[in-house]
Structures are given as structure tokens and as C-alpha cells.
Amino acid sequence: xxxxxxxxxxxxxxxxxxxxxxxxxxxxxxxxxxxxxxxxxxxxxxxxxxxxxxxxxxxxxxxxxxxxxxxxxxxxxxxxxxxxxxxxxxxxxxxxxxxxxxxxxxxxxxxxxxxxxxxxxxxxxxxxxxxxxxxxxxxxxxxxxxxxxxxxxxxxxxxxxxxxxxxxxxxxxxxxxxxxx
Amino acid sequence: xxxxxxxxxxxxxxxxxxxxxxxxxxxxxxxxxxxxxxxxxxxxxxxxxxxxxxxxxxxxxxxxxxxxxxxxxxxxxxxxxxxxxxxxxxxxxxxxxxxxxxxxxxxxxxxxxxxxxxxxxxxxxxxxxxxxxxxxxxxxxxxxxxxxxxxxxxxxxxxxxxxxxxxxxxxxxxxxxxxxxxxxxxxxxxxxxxxxxxxxxxxxxxxxxxxxxxxxxxxxxxxxxxxxxxxxxxxxxxxxxxxx
Numbered sequence: 001x002x003x004x005x006x007x008x009x010x011x012x013x014x015x016x017x018x019x020x021x022x023x024x025x026x027x028x029x030x031x032x033x034x035x036x037x038x039x040x041x042x043x044x045x046x047x048x049x050x051x052x053x054x055x056x057x058x059x060x061x062x063x064x065x066x067x068x069x070x071x072x073x074x075x076x077x078x079x080x081x082x083x084x085x086x087x088x089x090x091x092x093x094x095x096x097x098x099x100x101x102x103x104x105x106x107x108x109x110x111x112x113x114x115x116x117x118x119x120x121x122x123x124x125x126x127x128x129x130x131x132x133x134x135x136x137x138x139x140x141x142x143x144x145x146x147x148x149x150x151x152x153x154x155x156x157x158x159x160x161x162x163x164x165x166x167x168x169x170x171x172x173x174x175x176x177x178x179x180x181x
Numbered sequence: 182x183x184x185x186x187x188x189x190x191x192x193x194x195x196x197x198x199x200x201x202x203x204x205x206x207x208x209x210x211x212x213x214x215x216x217x218x219x220x221x222x223x224x225x226x227x228x229x230x231x232x233x234x235x236x237x238x239x240x241x242x243x244x245x246x247x248x249x250x251x252x253x254x255x256x257x258x259x260x261x262x263x264x265x266x267x268x269x270x271x272x273x274x275x276x277x278x279x280x281x282x283x284x285x286x287x288x289x290x291x292x293x294x295x296x297x298x299x300x301x302x303x304x305x306x307x308x309x310x311x312x313x314x315x316x317x318x319x320x321x322x323x324x325x326x327x328x329x330x331x332x333x334x335x336x337x338x339x340x341x342x343x344x345x346x347x348x349x350x351x352x353x354x355x356x357x358x359x360x361x362x363x364x365x366x367x368x369x370x371x372x373x374x375x376x377x378x379x380x381x382x383x384x385x386x387x388x389x390x391x392x393x394x395x396x397x398x399x400x401x402x403x404x405x406x407x408x409x410x411x412x413x414x415x416x417x418x419x420x421x422x423x424x425x
Contacts, residue, residue, distance in 0.1 A: 006251075007251060010250050015241070028243055029350060032242075035250065036250050095229050098229065099232050101236065103239035110233075
């Protein structure tokens with residue numbers, strides 16, 4: 001891959017990769033570092049990928065792995081599936097509310113939900129990835145992806161509820177333990 | 182299939198309608214067509230998903246990230262051996278020199294030595310303006326750095342693990358951790374970068390400071406037994422000389 005082709009690859013993917021990283025890392029500085037590190041790994045390894053059509057999936061998978069590698073693991077990882085999802089069906093006012101809110105507030109609401117739901121939700125919303133593509137990118141079974149999407153959306157709606165109640169300030173999800181990310 | 186099962190499956194149905202032909206959703210979609218309450222739920226769910234997706238798409242990456250990615254790979258590339266097979270290592274070294282207008286103030290033995298690479302990295306990172314860190318930086322170290330006339334810290338004063346874990350910004354250079362500490366001395370901002378000697382720079386850094394100047398700023402690079410250091414500033418080489 002030559003210089004120009006690499007620049008085109010960066011142009012095509014750095015913005016969505018940054019949004020994905022921002023949802024995971026929860027701060028812009030770490031998100032920028034994650035994106036830079038992902039492209040650095042591409043420069044050293046990924047350019048050998050035979051099918052360039054898979055570059056996008058490769059970049060997202062690599063960024064997610066780098067995020068997991070970089071953050072401290074703690075005991076919450078094994079018990080997250082047992083967390084209550086804050087079940088509530090979407091209502092018409094939910095759509096109006098999202099439309100009213102600033103984009104950064106919606107991103108902060110997304111960042112406030114549990115990490116295990118955040119990654120698949122971000123790929124679903126921002127990348128329009130199918131559940132099969134998300135499963136491949138994150139390395140989890142399809143059924144798990146569906147479960148995390150369903151429960152993650154409920155958490156996001158609950159987080160947006162609290163956002164509105166707090167006058168636009170996002171409060172942490174009550175059942176979440178503090179992330180080390 | 183129950184209503185709850187249908188909702189579970191349809192939660193993965195993309196709001197753009199890209200999954201219309203996916204057999205996984207067929208039965209649930211048929212149920213939504215036949216059941217008004219489920220149909221209303223699906224319509225609300227898709228509208229909500231579309232609204233969230235549209236909002237999140239408005240989040241823009243920071244200015245300068247693209248250039249930082251490209252410059253970072255170029256700089257790292259020029260510091261590695263030619264094992265990449267890209268065929269652009271040599272041209273990148275020349276292009277990087279043209280791009281940033283490197284002016285050697287005290288040249289080390291090779292233009293692509295570790296000191297030069299580390300110095301360029303420090304300057305490039307400094308100008309990305311994404312400083313601020315993960316939390317509160319080490320107050321004692323910053324206070325020491327900001328005191329007029331005080332020397333730069335040495336190995337005995339650097340607790341690398343503590344700096345990395347307790348708040349100073351940590352960036353990645355060629356796959357290795359580099360801790361950054363920002364401080365202001367006599368009205369000028371300086372950015373100190375510290376990495377372990379067994380990291381990407383290795384033994385190529387001379388003990389004494391080497392100075393590098395680019396169009397956007399300057400850096401001084403030196404080392405001791407444990408660490409390689411670079412301090413970058415837009416205040417110029419003279420300010421760095423006064424600092425050291």
C-alpha cells in the first residue's frame with residue numbers, strides 16, 4: 001500500500017473509528033490515541049490483508065482489541081450479563097427528545113451505559129453494522145449480540161430519561177460499577 | 182414466537198432497512214405486520230434508532246487527528262528498519278523532512294536515529310493539541326518543573342508506573358507507552374515526554390541533549406540510565422536551552 005492509498009484509508013475510516021473509540025474510552029484524548037494506535041498497527045501488520053474490502057472490519061476489531069488490552073480488567077466483566085437492563089419500550093416522546101438534545105449529550109448518554117453493551121450499540125448506530133458483522137468484529141456469538149443490543153437500547157433509553165430529568169446532565173447508570181477505562 | 186421473542190430479534194433490525202432480506206427477521210416482521218401493538222413498537226423503535234444514529238453521526242473527530250495519524254505513521258516508519266515492504270520508507274523519510282522542515286541544530290550520527298525520531302514524535306504530538314490527560318497530573322512533579330532554574334527530572338525522580346497510572350497523559354509511540362507532563366515555566370508551555378530506555382528509542386539517544394527544530398516547534402532529546410526524554414515547545418530552541 002502506498003502513501004496515497006494509506007491516506008485514503010485514513011480518510012475513509014478515521015472519523016467513524018474515532019466515534020467508536022470515544023464511546024469506549026469516554027474521553028477524546030484516549031480515543032485519539034486509540035485511533036492512532038490502530039492505524040499504526042495497520043501500517044505494521046494490516047496492510048498485508050489480502051481483501052481490502054475487509055479493512056473496515058479489521059480496523060474496528062483491532063481498535064476494540066487495543067481498547068480491551070489497554071484497560072484494566074476487573075471483576076465486573078464476568079457479571080455484566082446479569083445486570084438489569086432497565087426495560088422500557090420506546091415511546092414517541094423518546095424520538096422527539098433525542099432530536100432536541102445536543103449530539104455530545106447523546107454521546108455522553110451512550111458512554112454512561114455498561115461497556116459490554118456500548119461496543120455493539122455503537123457499531124449498530126454509527127456504522128450501520130448488521131448483527132453478524134458486529135459479532136465478527138467483537139468476537140462474540142450472534143445471540144449474544146442480539147441480547148446486548150436489546151438490553152443496551154433499554155439502558156440507553158433509561159440514560160436519556162435521566163439526562164432529561166437532570167436538565168441535560170448525564171448521570172451514571174445506577175447499576176453500573178465504575179469503569180476503569 | 183412470542184411478542185417478547187419478536188422484540189428481542191427485532192432489536193437487531195437496522196433502522197435503515199438493510200436487513201429486509203435477512204431470513205432471521207422474517208417471522209418477527211410478519212408478526213409485526215399482523216399485530217398492531219408490535220407494529221407500533223417496531224415503528225417507534227426504528228424511529229428512535231434513526232434519531233440516535235443521526236445525532237451520534239454529528240460527533241466530529243478533533244481537528245488535527247487525521248494529520249496526526251499520517252504524521253505519526255510516517256515518523257514511526259522512518260525510525261524502523263526497512264522490513265515493511267511498503268516501498269515508501271525512504272521516500273517517507275525525505276517527505277517527512279520536507280513536510281515539517283526539519284532543521285538539525287546538533288545532528289546525531291544518523292538523520293533517522295532514535296533521538297531524531299523521538300524528537301519529531303514529541304513535536305508532532307505537541308501540536309496535535311489534544312493535551313489534558315486522563316486526570317490530575319502529578320502535582321509535585323509539575324510544581325518542580327515549573328520552578329525557574331530547576332533542572333529536568335532524572336531517573337531517581339521519575340516513577341514511570343505512577344505517572345502512567347495516576348493521571349498524566351500517556352501516549353503511544355511505536356507501540357510503547359510515553360508519559361507526557363505539561364508545564365509552564367516563565368510564561369512558556371513545555372511538554373516533557375518520558376519513555377523507558379528499552380522502548381522504541383533504545384540506545385541511539387546520546388546522554389546529552391540534542392536539539393531539533395521544525396516549523397511548528399522545537400524539541401530537545403536526552404537520556405539517562407533508565408529513560409529517554411524529550412521536551413517540546415513552541416517557544417523555540419533558545420527557550421529549551423535555557424530550560425536545560
